[in-house]
Amino acid sequence: MSDTANTIVNLENVGKKFGNVTAVNDLSVDIREGEFFSLLGPSGCGKTTTLRMIAGFETATSGAVRIRDREMSGVPPYDRNTGMVFQGYALFPHKTVGENVGFGLKMDGVPKDEREEKVKETLELVDLPGLEDRSPTQLSGGQQQRVALARALAIEPSLLLLDEPLSNLDYKLRRELRFQLKRIQEEVGVTTIYVTHNQKEAMAMSDRILILNDGQREQLGTPKEIYNKPKSRFVADFIGEANLFDGTVTKCQNGTAEVELDMGTGRSLSVPTTDAVEEGRQVTINVRPERVTATDLEGILTGEIVSRTYLGKSTRLLVDVNGTEIEADISSDQIVGLSQDLSIGTTVDLTWKPDACVIVGGLD
Ligand SMILES: Nc1ncnc2c1ncn2[C@@H]1O[C@H](COP(=O)(O)OP(=O)(O)O)[C@@H](O)[C@H]1O
Numbered sequence: 001m002s003d004t005a006n007t008i009v010n011l012e013n014v015g016k017k018f019g020n021v022t023a024v025n026d027l028s029v030d031i032r033e034g035e036f037f038s039l040l041g042p043s044g045c046g047k048t049t050t051l052r053m054i055a056g057f058e059t060a061t062s063g064a065v066r067i068r069d070r071e072m073s074g075v076p077p078y079d080r081n082t083g084m085v086f087q088g089y090a091l092f093p094h095k096t097v098g099e100n101v102g103f104g105l106k107m108d109g110v111p112k113d114e115r116e117e118k119v120k121e122t123l124e125l126v127d128l129p130g131l132e133d134r135s136p137t138q139l140s141g142g143q144q145q146r147v148a149l150a151r152a153l154a155i156e157p158s159l160l161l162l163d164e165p166l167s168n169l170d171y172k173l174r175r176e177l178r179f180q181l182k183r184i185q186e187e188v189g190v191t192t193i194y195v196t197h198n199q200k201e202a203m204a205m206s207d208r209i210l211i212l213n214d215g216q217r218e219q220l221g222t223p224k225e226i227y228n229k230p231k232s233r234f235v236a237d238f239i240g241e242a243n244l245f246d247g248t249v250t251k252c253q254n255g256t257a258e259v260e261l262d263m264g265t266g267r268s269l270s271v272p273t274t275d276a277v278e279e280g281r282q283v284t285i286n287v288r289p290e291r292v293t294a295t296d297l298e299g300i301l302t303g304e305i306v307s308r309t310y311l312g313k314s315t316r317l318l319v320d321v322n323g324t325e326i327e328a329d330i331s332s333d334q335i336v337g338l339s340q341d342l343s344i345g346t347t348v349d350l351t352w353k354p355d356a357c358v359i360v361g362g363l364d
């Protein structure tokens with residue numbers, strides 16, 4: 001059973017097989033009332049299948065799906081009080097925008113006057129006031145997706161389920177709708193489960209993110225926790241950019257592990273850790289490129305610049321340290337203050353603040 005009072009969706013050891021393909025494997029998670037919760041992971045990791053089991057379009061092969069403590073097996077989608085938006089627009093092309101938005105209400109037997117009022121209100125909410133009589137075919141992709149959202153919201157669902165709703169839109173529109181969607185969700189306060197393979201989207205909108213890999217839970221946490229304390233190589237790499245180093249713990253005391261790097265510099269790194277890590281343990285460490293800086297003094301690592309790319313606010317350096325390539329984003333401000341010119345072929349000292357370095361793998 002769910003362990004918190006405000007849990008709305010509870011998955012307990014949920015599995016789903018299609019023939020011999022395991023789409024979802026032993027997944028347990030609680031989703032809280034009112035939160036914006038994302039299922040994030042690469043294509044094929046089981047996001048859509050998980051969402052469809054919550055919606056009732058798929059049946060779990062094992063485990064239990066509960067909504068408000070009620071076991072959902074045998075409960076059809078229309079009895080789950082959920083609103084769903086898909087990647088494709090899936091509007092009824094021969095119905096007007098108003099008829100599309102009012103569709104669920106009509107099915108529920110809501111009288112015409114009341115229905116029209118609700119349709120008007122919901123179209124205003126998604127910033128499409130007065131478009132009731134238009135045909136969906138006259139609307140842009142972004143507008144169509146907002147109509148689909150209005151249709152899902154009109155029935156006042158207790159769960160809003162969104163499956164990559166922005167991925168068919170161009171970059172600029174996607175960004176715009178991201179903010180709009182978040183604003184609407186906050187305004188309505190509806191618990192939202194958002195499926196995406198786009199880490200920036202999930203980071204920008206979510207209260208919490210569940211990262212899935214190969215049908216299994218990889219990590220659950222707030223965007224900040226996942227970004228700053230990735231629990232595995234997979235998460236560190238998937239969420240943002242990573243410099244991953246393997247090494248061996250030689251000492252661990254007072255919240256700091258000394259890790260001797262495998263890369264053969266004879267160097268050790270001091271890594272803050274809240275866990276006690278025993279001596280001899282193999283671990284993986286991550287330092288994000290944006291946390292690496294160049295210094296005129298002695299750095300933590302020294303290497304040769306093999307490429308540089310101007311990125312506007314910063315310059316991305318690729319530095320060869322004893323055969324291992326390290327990425328460093330040096331801010332334009334910092335470059336001005338350095339005495340050396342960071343040209344290709346020169347030697348550079350790299351450093352970072354102690355807390356920029358985290359253990360991401362090798363711990364259980
Ligand atoms: N109806 C189906 N029949 C057979 N295999 C399926 C079906 N739906 C999904 N799968 C498989 O299950 C896995 C997870 O799919 P899916 O949940 O769609 O992933 P995602 O949404 O993360 O891209 C994939 O290997 C996919 O090919």
Ligand SMILES: [Mg+2]
Nearest residue numbers: 044047048049
């Ligand atoms: Mg999918």
